[in-house]
Every structure is written in structure tokens, then in C-alpha cells.
Amino acid sequence: MVKRHFDYEEKYKNLQGKFEELQELSRNLQFDLTDEFKLMEEKMKDIRDNKYQNLTPWEKILLSRHLERPTVRDYIQFIFDDWIELHGDRTYGDDRAVIGGIANFRGIPVTVLGHQKGRGTNENLENNFGMPHPEGYRKVERLILQAEKFKRPVLTFIDTPGAYPGVGAEERGQAGAIARVLMTLSSLKVPIISTVTGEGGSGGALALAVCDRLLMLSNSVFSVASAEACASIIWKDAGRAEEMAAALKLTARDIKELGVADEIIEEPMGGAHKDFEATAKNLQDRLCRNLKELLALESQELIQQRYTRLRQIGRFQEN
Amino acid sequence: MLKSAFGKQKLIPIPGSREYMERTEKDLGLGKCPSCSRRVSELELKENHKVCPDCQYHFSMTAWERIQLMADPGTFQEFNSDLRSLNILDFPGYDEKLDAAVNQTGLKEALVTGQCTISGYPVILGTMDSRFMMASMGSVVGEKVCRAVEMAGDLKIPLILCAASGGARMQEGMLSLMQMAKTSAVLDKFHRQGLLYMALLTNPTTGGVSASFASLADIILAEPGALIGFAGPRVIKQTISEILPADFQKAEFMLKHGMVDKIVNRLVLKDTVESLLRLHLGGNNG
Numbered sequence: 303m304v305k306r307h308f309d310y311e312e313k314y315k316n317l318q319g320k321f322e323e324l325q326e327l328s329r330n331l332q333f334d335l336t337d338e339f340k341l342m343e344e345k346m347k348d349i350r351d352n353k354y355q356n357l358t359p360w361e362k363i364l365l366s367r368h369l370e371r372p373t374v375r376d377y378i379q380f381i382f383d384d385w386i387e388l389h390g391d392r393t394y395g396d397d398r399a400v401i402g403g404i405a406n407f408r409g410i411p412v413t414v415l416g417h418q419k420g421r422g423t424n425e426n427l428e429n430n431f432g433m434p435h436p437e438g439y440r441k442v443e444r445l446i447l448q449a450e451k452f453k454r455p456v457l458t459f460i461d462t463p464g465a466y467p468g469v470g471a472e473e474r475g476q477a478g479a480i481a482r483v484l485m486t487l488s489s490l491k492v493p494i495i496s497t498v499t500g501e502g503g504s505g506g507a508l509a510l511a512v513c514d515r516l517l518m519l520s521n522s523v524f525s526v527a528s529a530e531a532c533a534s535i536i537w538k539d540a541g542r543a544e545e546m547a548a549a550l551k552l553t554a555r556d557i558k559e560l561g562v563a564d565e566i567i568e569e570p571m572g573g574a575h576k577d578f579e580a581t582a583k584n585l586q587d588r589l590c591r592n593l594k595e596l597l598a599l600e601s602q603e604l605i606q607q608r609y610t611r612l613r614q615i616g617r618f619q620e621n
Numbered sequence: 622m623l624k625s626a627f628g629k630q631k632l633i634p635i636p637g638s639r640e641y642m643e644r645t646e647k648d649l650g651l652g653k654c655p656s657c658s659r660r661v662s663e664l665e666l667k668e669n670h671k672v673c674p675d676c677q678y679h680f681s682m683t684a685w686e687r688i689q690l691m692a693d694p695g696t697f698q699e700f701n702s703d704l705r706s707l708n709i710l711d712f713p714g715y716d717e718k719l720d721a722a723v724n725q726t727g728l729k730e731a732l733v734t735g736q737c738t739i740s741g742y743p744v745i746l747g748t749m750d751s752r753f754m755m756a757s758m759g760s761v762v763g764e765k766v767c768r769a770v771e772m773a774g775d776l777k778i779p780l781i782l783c784a785a786s787g788g789a790r791m792q793e794g795m796l797s798l799m800q801m802a803k804t805s806a807v808l809d810k811f812h813r814q815g816l817l818y819m820a821l822l823t824n825p826t827t828g829g830v831s832a833s834f835a836s837l838a839d840i841i842l843a844e845p846g847a848l849i850g851f852a853g854p855r856v857i858k859q860t861i862s863e864i865l866p867a868d869f870q871k872a873e874f875m876l877k878h879g880m881v882d883k884i885v886n887r888l889v890l891k892d893t894v895e896s897l898l899r900l901h902l903g904g905n906n907g
Contacts, residue, residue: 616760
């Protein structure tokens with residue numbers, strides 16, 4: 303049976319509860335066990351720290367999808383000032399699974415785009431669990447071209463299981479909408495920095511990840527398709543998702559080793575939701591530093607570097 | 622009825638899905654048309670470019686059959702034929718799958734690219750072969766697409782890619798996903814040169830290939846009945862648990878919804894491509 307929920311914190315909490323009971327009991331019985339308790343407490347903390355430093359890829363997937371994990375909107379509201387959301391693709395509708403707008407980033411006007419999952423069932427339904435339709439990608443295309451026109455850097459945030467697989471999405475051209483965003487971003491004349499904050503799933507995530515710098519939060523993942531889908535397609539057994547998660551090499555560290563991600567932003571112990579402000583602040587600083595570096599480049603140089611970066615991806619033998 | 626035709630593994634075959642295709646080839650061989658059940662001899666099929674003489678069902682074509690159909694005889698010069706895939710992630714079973722595909726098809730990868738003439742017009746032609754791991758796109762397919770585009774750009778001649786693919790090569794993980802971005806970037810450059818790119822979508826064109834280079838052509842042609850889309854019908858069915866429209870994601874459906882320019886019967890494919898090349902004055906605009 304595949305574990306579907308990251309429950310380590312609950313287990314830890316239970317343990318801590320029992321520990322406190324024990325402390326209470328010892329006080330009532332007037333045993334002085336202060337030193338022993340101190341030792342035990344340290345040990346517990348060690349075990350927890352150790353756990354978080356050695357999460358399996360599947361546990362990272364579960365953590366990246368954690369219900370309490372900060373959403374892209376949380377990051378946007380913390381990191382930027384004067385955030386004004388802009389809506390719609392001017393053709394069909396406004397996709398709530400991907401949000402976009404203009405904001406002020408430490409004095410620089412920027413265009414911000416990101417997948418938006420919801421918190422709780424209602425919000426998640428409204429945002430379609432962060433799975434965009436073609437109109438979402440057309441909104442992205444519209445806003446990145448607008449960013450280019452006004453010479454605004456583009457900052458994107460990635461957190462999606464993938465583009466929505468549905469009848470309407472196919473009827474309205476999901477494949478073409480994603481392809482055009484990939485092509486437009488590849489030669490956009492302004493700096494693009496992308497951050498994977500949670501789940502990076504397949505082409506639907508990639509459409510926001512064609513960039514000059516790719517940052518990943520330490521518990522985020524980026525995968526060609528979900529581990530469940532890969533297991534069911536390749537091994538005909540969705541129950542082997544955990545094994546597949548390891549085979550796909552999808553953790554932030556793996557993606558950096560493959561030369562696709564540039565930087566990993568360490569999350570606090572227990573994940574980004576344990577200390578949102580520290581995570582967001584850290585991310586803000588890293589975005590700022592990277593943006594400064596990119597803004598120092600001439601537009602032609604920037605595009606050339608991005609092209610080289612994309613063009614060299616892949617490993618094969620030739621003889 | 623379906624049950625008897627397709628064995629008893631599954632009651633409802635989903636056209637275009639991996640299993641359906643494999644079963645069609647395996648169970649029926651080339652002796653019987655899967656659409657109208659007419660008996661067709663191999664010779665008959667060969668002479669008719671693997672199109673059923675009765676119902677016009679288009680059988681899958683191998684990469685080299687497609688080249689024979691499109692290129693002027695004796696003109697096709699393959700390039701980059703020595704690119705081989707690596708098991709970059711140490712993915713369990715990938716080496717064996719690659720070996721099996723190489724042995725089965727005699728190809729080194731799922732895409733054959735080269736230069737040829739079509740009715741006298743010089744072009745760069747690439748054809749995918751769905752027998753090779755469902756012509757999924759890994760590092761090699763992505764690289765070969767890019768080199769073909771660059772070759773067409775250097776020579777200032779049109780590019781024609783015949784797509785057939787189940788999507789990204791999952792065994793290469795993130796590097797296969799990134800091939801979507803890579804091929805799109807290279808095509809962006811190509812388009813800026815003012816050169817002509819035509820894509821032919823054949824059965825099936827889905828996933829990472831449809832959401833990158835296959836959708837970025839100036840003119841998108843499709844073969845009748847070809848499955849075309851982003852998500853495969855099986856995934857969609859699982860997601861929405863509804864019955865899908867009968868012609869869902871077929872070339873005809875995609876034409877109706879504005880996703881392809883024209884559906885071309887294989888028997889007039891070369892003529893159509895020739896006309897398009899002529900209308901672009903050979904496509905040499907550089």
C-alpha cells in the first residue's frame with residue numbers, strides 16, 4: 303500500500319504528547335529526571351532532524367503536496383509590493399489555476415506568474431487543483447509578451463501536478479497552447495527567473511520553467527510526469543509509485559545534479575509551512591540577487607545565454 | 622464483438638492507446654484491417670502505402686516506409702544516424718528496452734532524419750517510428766530534431782517533420798521533459814529566419830511531442846484517424862470518468878476544433894506536400 307499522506311509530523315506530535323505525559327507523571331511522583339528528559343528531548347530532536355535530512359523521494363513528493371504547504375499566492379503576497387492581478391486570455395476565459403499580474407519587487411516593476419493550488423476542497427475546486435487549461439497558458443503568453451513590451455522581468459512560480467487532462471482542454475488546444483509558451487519564453491527579451499515551490503509536474507509545469515535561472519525549494523520536486531502516472535504506464539502498476547519516485551530522479555538535488563536547476567533554497571526543518579516567513583524571506587533574497595545579475599546583461603546576451611542553456615540539455619552517445 | 626476481435630484482456634479498446642496499438646499489430650497482424658475487418662494481403666497493403674483499399678484505414682508506417690513514400694527515390698541522405706540513447710538515470714529496465722527496440726526495428730532511435738528532395742525540392746525530412754518505444758522523446762530524439770532544424774536553417778531549405786509519439790521518454794526523467802523546451806527554442810530561431818516548417822501528425826501524436834515541436838509548424842497536416850492530443854484518452858478517462866465523444870482526439874476532431882490545417886490521405890500526401898512547397902516557391906526564403 304502506497305503511503306498517500308506525509309504524516310511524520312503527526313507521529314512526532316504524538317510522541318511529544320506522550321513524552322509530556324511522562325514528564326507530568328514524574329513531577330507528580332516527585333522523581334527528578336530532568337537530566338534524563340533533557341537527553342531524551344535532544345535525542346528526539348536529533349531523530350527528527352535526521353529524518354528531514356534523509357527524506358525519500360516519495361516523502362518529498364508527499365511533502366511538496368502537503369495541504370499546509372504555502373501556495374504561490376502566499377509567496378507572491380509576501381515577496382512583492384503592489385501586487386495587481388490581471389485576468390483572462392482575451393479569447394475564452396480566466397483560468398484560476400494559473401495566476402498572473404504586475405508587482406513591485408524592491409523598486410523594480412515585474413510580471414509575476416504562477417500556478418495556484420487551493421487550500422481546502424472549495425478553493426481547490428475553484429483553482430482546479432492548480433491544473434491549467436489552455437486559456438491559462440494563453441493568459442501566460444499574453445502576460446509575458448506584455449512584460450517584454452514594458453521591459454519588465456518575469457518571475458514565475460511553479461506548483462502544479464500538470465496541465466489538466468480533460469475534454470475541454472483538448473478541444474481548446476492544450477498541446478499547442480503549451481508549445482507556444484515554451485517557444486515564446488525561449489527568446490523573450492527580458493530576464494526570467496522560475497522557482498519551483500511545490501510540485502513540478504510535466505509539460506504543464508515546464509511551460510513556466512523556461513528561464514534564465516531555475517530555483518527549487520529543497521522539498522520541491524520536478525518530474526516528467528507524476529510518479530503514479532509513470533508507474534502505471536511503464537510498470538502497469540500505480541502501486542509502485544514510491545519505487546518510481548526514486549527511479550525518476552525528481553528531487554531538487556537530482557534536478558540540480560542533472561544541470562537543470564541552478565540553486566536550491568533550503569526549507570526550515572519540517573518543510574516550508576513550518577516557517578513560512580523564513581522560507582519566503584530567503585526566497586526573496588535569492589530572487590533579488592539573481593535578478594540583479596541578470597539585469598546587468600544586455601538583452602541579446604541574455605537571450606543567447608538562455609538559448610545555450612536550453613540547447614545543451616540532454617545526454618547521449620555519438621559514435 | 623469487440624471482445625472477440627481483441628482478446629479478453631480488456632472489454633473496451635481505446636483507439637490509439639499503447640495497448641490498443643500493440644494488440645492491433647500483434648493479434649491482427651497486417652492480414653486484416655482493424656477498422657473494417659477486410660482481409661488485406663501484405664502485397665496489397667504495400668502497394669497501397671499501407672492504406673486499407675476499402676475503408677481507407679491508415680496502418681502505422683515505419684520511419685523508412687514514410688521516407689520511401691515522401692522522398693524522391695534515391696535522394697534521402699540520412700544524418701546523425703549514430704546518436705544513441707544512454708541510461709542517464711540508471712533507470713531499471715531501460716537498457717533492455719532500448720536493446721529490444723533496436724533489435725526489433727533495426728533503428729538506433731525513434732527518429733530518422735536526413736536531407737532529400739520531394740518532387741525536386743530540397744528539404745530536410747524527419748520521420749518518427751512508433752515501434753521504437755512508442756517513439757517517445759528522450760535526449761536523442763530531442764537532439765536529432767534540433768539538428769534537423771538547424772540543418773534546414775543552415776541550408777535555408779524547408780523542414781518537414783512527421784510526428785508519431787506517445788510523448789516524453791519517462792525513463793530519461795527531467796532531461797526528456799526538457800527536450801520540449803529545447804526543440805521549441807530551436808524552432809523559434811528557425812521561424813525567425815523566415816523558413817518553412819511543415820509538420821505531419823500521424824497516429825499517435827500526443828504528450829510532450831504534441832506540446833512542443835509538432836504544434837509549432839507553419840502548416841500542420843494530419844493523417845486520417847490519427848490520435849492527436851496532449852493527454853492520452855486513457856488518462857482523460859481516468860480523470861473525468863465520463864464517456865468520451867466517439868471521434869475524440871481523432872484528426873477529424875482536431876480539424877473541427879481548429880488544431881490542424883488539413884487532413885491528408887496518405888495516397889495524396891506527396892502531391893499535397895509538393896503543392897505546398899511550390900506555393901512557398903520551394904520554401905527558400907532566406
